Amino acid sequence: MAINRESNGYTITFAIIMVVIVGGLLAFVSMSLKPVQQANVDNEKMQNILQAIGISETDGISRDEAGKVFNTYITRRLTINYNGEILSDKSVNDPIDSKDKLDAFNIDLRKEYSKFIKPIMNKTKGNPDLLIEELKKSKDIHFPIFVCENKGEKYYILSASGKGLWDDIWGYVSIKSDFKTINGSVFDHKGETPGLGSKIKEDWFQDQYIGKFIANDNEFTSVDVLKPGAVLNEHQVDGISGATFTGVGVQEMLKRNLVVYYNFFKGHPEFSANETKEEVIIDTTTTDSTLVSTTDSIK
Amino acid sequence: MSEAKKESLFSKKNRKLITEPLNTINPVTIQVLGICSALAVTVQMDNALIMSIAVTAVTVLGNVVISLMRNIIPSRIRIIVELVVVAFLVICVDQILKAYVYDVSKSLSVFVGLIITNCIIMGRLEAFALGNKPWESALDGLGNGLGYGLVLIVVAFFKELFGSGSLSIPGLGKLELLPDAFFELGYMNNGLMLLPPSSLFIVAIYIWVQKSRNPQLIGE
Numbered sequence: 001m002a003i004n005r006e007s008n009g010y011t012i013t014f015a016i017i018m019v020v021i022v023g024g025l026l027a028f029v030s031m032s033l034k035p036v037q038q039a040n041v042d043n044e045k046m047q048n049i050l051q052a053i054g055i056s057e058t059d060g061i062s063r064d065e066a067g068k069v070f071n072t073y074i075t076r077r078l079t080i081n082y083n084g085e086i087l088s089d090k091s092v093n094d095p096i097d098s099k100d101k102l103d104a105f106n107i108d109l110r111k112e113y114s115k116f117i118k119p120i121m122n123k124t125k126g127n128p129d130l131l132i133e134e135l136k137k138s139k140d141i142h143f144p145i146f147v148c149e150n151k152g153e154k155y156y157i158l159s160a161s162g163k164g165l166w167d168d169i170w171g172y173v174s175i176k177s178d179f180k181t182i183n184g185s186v187f188d189h190k191g192e193t194p195g196l197g198s199k200i201k202e203d204w205f206q207d208q209y210i211g212k213f214i215a216n217d218n219e220f221t222s223v224d225v226l227k228p229g230a231v232l233n234e235h236q237v238d239g240i241s242g243a244t245f246t247g248v249g250v251q252e253m254l255k256r257n258l259v260v261y262y263n264f265f266k267g268h269p270e271f272s273a274n275e276t277k278e279e280v281i282i283d284t285t286t287t288d289s290t291l292v293s294t295t296d297s298i299k
Numbered sequence: 300m301s302e303a304k305k306e307s308l309f310s311k312k313n314r315k316l317i318t319e320p321l322n323t324i325n326p327v328t329i330q331v332l333g334i335c336s337a338l339a340v341t342v343q344m345d346n347a348l349i350m351s352i353a354v355t356a357v358t359v360l361g362n363v364v365i366s367l368m369r370n371i372i373p374s375r376i377r378i379i380v381e382l383v384v385v386a387f388l389v390i391c392v393d394q395i396l397k398a399y400v401y402d403v404s405k406s407l408s409v410f411v412g413l414i415i416t417n418c419i420i421m422g423r424l425e426a427f428a429l430g431n432k433p434w435e436s437a438l439d440g441l442g443n444g445l446g447y448g449l450v451l452i453v454v455a456f457f458k459e460l461f462g463s464g465s466l467s468i469p470g471l472g473k474l475e476l477l478p479d480a481f482f483e484l485g486y487m488n489n490g491l492m493l494l495p496p497s498s499l500f501i502v503a504i505y506i507w508v509q510k511s512r513n514p515q516l517i518g519e
Binding site for chain 2: 005006009014015018019022025026029030033035038040044046063
């Protein structure tokens with residue numbers, strides 16, 4: 001061969017050509033598989049939301065099936081901010097547009113937590129009152145609500161995201177139209193310990209939430225995760241032995257997120273206009289006491 | 300002519316390229332390469348199977364590509380070139396898994412990406428593909444991939460059977476093999492079998508059985 005394969009020029013040229021070819025090929029592979037991958041991710045999200053409702057029709061629904069029937073069950077998608085103002089309100093007739101970042105379906109729970117909430121929590125460590133204040137001020141935090149109608153009953157699927165022992169955890173909780181009874185839940189995690197913290201994904205853990213109350217008559221309570229084996233009341237569930245911190249994470253994220261929804265529903269009686277109008281009391285002092293109870297928990 | 304070609308394609312020497320890594324020069328049990336993922340992705344049979352297929356695909360394709368390029372690769376940057384080829388193939392595998400077998404890709408998580416660092420692949424590229432023709436290299440890659448997969452599947456079989464009392468086989472779903480009566484009698488799944496250390500025990504027993512059946516493998 002005439003070319004000197006040991007020369008610097010040859011080596012550098014070879015490296016450059018190789019990198020350009022490989023880079024081009026990778027870009028091509030990534031672009032051409034992107035739509036299929038995105039569909040998987042979307043369908044999984046729909047599957048999680050549908051399973052969280054807690055109705056027999058969508059229990060154990062497969063991922064592909066979830067993509068097809070999502071719109072039959074979810075009739076309205078809302079996005080609110082921490083102060084309970086509605087930012088986006090889509091009905092079943094509005095298609096999900098992946099470019100519309102405010103559409104409830106496009107709210108990325110993990111991003112909400114890691115990008116917007118976590119910095120505030122780090123900044124206000126040890127000062128729960130300040131945390132609430134800062135969260136209220138933030139314009140970036142969104143809370144999606146999915147409204148499901150099935151056999152004349154309405155269910156509201158709420159979401160929560162936070163931190164487990166190792167990495168992010170998130171989940172969906174559905175409540176009945178009395179705005180306090182939990183009807184179903186789904187939790188997921190990025191990297192909790194397999195066999196321990198990862199059990200929050202399992203049915204026995206999630207099913208414990210069914211029938212628990214996130215509030216008593218007019219005060220937000222959330223649902224706590226206790227050490228396994230304790231005597232439980234209607235605001236508590238059993239934790240996972242060996243995974244205390246994951247349990248603490250689930251408890252913290254539910255407390256921090258569900259109170260927003262609770263206050264939102266209180267401040268918007270039209271959501272319950274048909275069924276439980278008399279139960280809704282708009283009372284600023286109640287709201288305040290709610291916040292105090294939350295701050296206690298964050299400590 | 301085709302007869303003659305076939306003969307040379309699967310000559311005794313070439314067949315050995317596939318059969319030897321399955322047993323006497325098995326990359327995992329004899330050369331002790333690729334142990335990391337053998338410990339980690341063997342909790343369920345289906346994951347182990349997909350992982351084996353992925354690694355086999357990467358060793359075969361990697362070997363072929365490097366073998367085709369063996370005369371033009373500058374020797375001073377050959378490791379980097381090998382690494383780029385392997386990384387490219389692994390990213391492709393990862394993307395394909397994400398698109399078509401999403402659940403498996405989720406449960407394999409980082410281990411797909413870590414195929415890049417699997418010593419078997421770099422080892423075969425360095426030791427074989429750089430000095431041999433593409434066809435032999437492909438067979439060598441296939442043999443080593445299968446040798447790796449064999450160990451993975453054997454380990455996964457015992458881990459899943461004793462760890463969760465079931466076997467998950469692609470296409471058939473999760474088979475609950477142990478009858479409930481077993482559990483009522485007080486039998487319990489062994490949680491240790493689901494954790495990585497148990498793979499070491501199984502690999503060790505595998506090596507024991509293998510060496511006692513092949514006395515020539517036992518050193519002085």
